[in-house]
Amino acid sequence: MKATGIVRRIDDLGRVVIPKEIRRTMRIREGDPLEIYTSNDGEVIFKKYSVIGEMSENATQVADIMHKLAGCPVVVFDRDHVVASSGVTKKEFSERRVSPELEELMESRRQFFAEDASRKFYAVEGVEQPALACMPILSSGDVTGAVTFLSSDSRQTVSELQKSLVNAAAQFLGRQVE
Numbered sequence: 001m002k003a004t005g006i007v008r009r010i011d012d013l014g015r016v017v018i019p020k021e022i023r024r025t026m027r028i029r030e031g032d033p034l035e036i037y038t039s040n041d042g043e044v045i046f047k048k049y050s051v052i053g054e055m056s057e058n059a060t061q062v063a064d065i066m067h068k069l070a071g072c073p074v075v076v077f078d079r080d081h082v083v084a085s086s087g088v089t090k091k092e093f094s095e096r097r098v099s100p101e102l103e104e105l106m107e108s109r110r111q112f113f114a115e116d117a118s119r120k121f122y123a124v125e126g127v128e129q130p131a132l133a134c135m136p137i138l139s140s141g142d143v144t145g146a147v148t149f150l151s152s153d154s155r156q157t158v159s160e161l162q163k164s165l166v167n168a169a170a171q172f173l174g175r176q177v178e
Contacts, residue, residue, distance in 0.1 A: 050078035059084035135170035139177035
């Protein structure tokens, strides 16, 4: 654990304000769920709660199945990080952050399909492998993550089958969360 040097008081309603700099750095947005942990040493720890992260085993199974059916690498994200992947090196993708483009796509609840090879969309921060298709995972009207099919050497544009599969995977994971 790292000290920030910032001290905040609890108000009369029991609230503590998390400083803007920390919220921005940790990508904590208004309405984000935070899980509260305590230790025997008197520490109170707030951790971002990820519903998709909690069901990473299911997300991994979905990624494996989609990889076999779609014939391309698959990555499942929560709102901030890679939760599961298939068809790619686990070490390279594990716990990577979502790209700013994917974050914007999720916020606006849009989908992305690579209809022509000239338009590139990068879903994983720091990885230069463009996406074929991205679909936000919606649960009870809230965005909880995204499913992304990545391009492979042989394919740079999305097929109709891949469009259907990424949509099905996102809907399935969204229903699992509910």
